[in-house]
Amino acid sequence: xxxxxxxxxxxxxxxxxxxxxxxxxxxxxxxxxxxxxxxxxxxxxxxxxxxxxxxxxxxxxxxxxxxxxxxxxxxxxxxxxxxxxxxxxxxxxxxxxxxxxxxxxxxxxxxxxxxxxxxxxx
Numbered sequence: 001x002x003x004x005x006x007x008x009x010x011x012x013x014x015x016x017x018x019x020x021x022x023x024x025x026x027x028x029x030x031x032x033x034x035x036x037x038x039x040x041x042x043x044x045x046x047x048x049x050x051x052x053x054x055x056x057x058x059x060x061x062x063x064x065x066x067x068x069x070x071x072x073x074x075x076x077x078x079x080x081x082x083x084x085x086x087x088x089x090x091x092x093x094x095x096x097x098x099x100x101x102x103x104x105x106x107x108x109x110x111x112x113x114x115x116x117x118x119x120x121x122x
Contacts, residue, residue, distance in 0.1 A: 063080070
């Protein structure tokens with residue numbers, strides 16, 4: 001199912017049946033929504049606002065977050081292998097409690113991977 005230019009606030013996608021679930025989002029506002037534990041391999045989030053969205057224990061293997069704002073999004077025990085965050089912004093992802101092998105990040109977004117280590121980048 002593809003959502004385009006939708007405002008979906010606080011939606012509990014985690015209550016959807018996961019069997020054969022296929023989602024994609026283009027130019028959507030998904031603030032305060034939950035994708036807890038969902039299998040979302042290769043899901044596309046294009047130009048979306050994802051403030052305070054819960055991705056805890058979701059499988060986002062090879063997902064694409066193109067031009068997305070992930071301010072306050074929660075990633076814990078999330079599978080992010082091969083996911084593309086190169087043009088995403090405002091994400092905070094702890095590499096010690098998420099699977100990020102072969103995920104793609106832009107150099108200017110590396111602070112979102114290191115914030116929890118309380119180090120200073122200059």
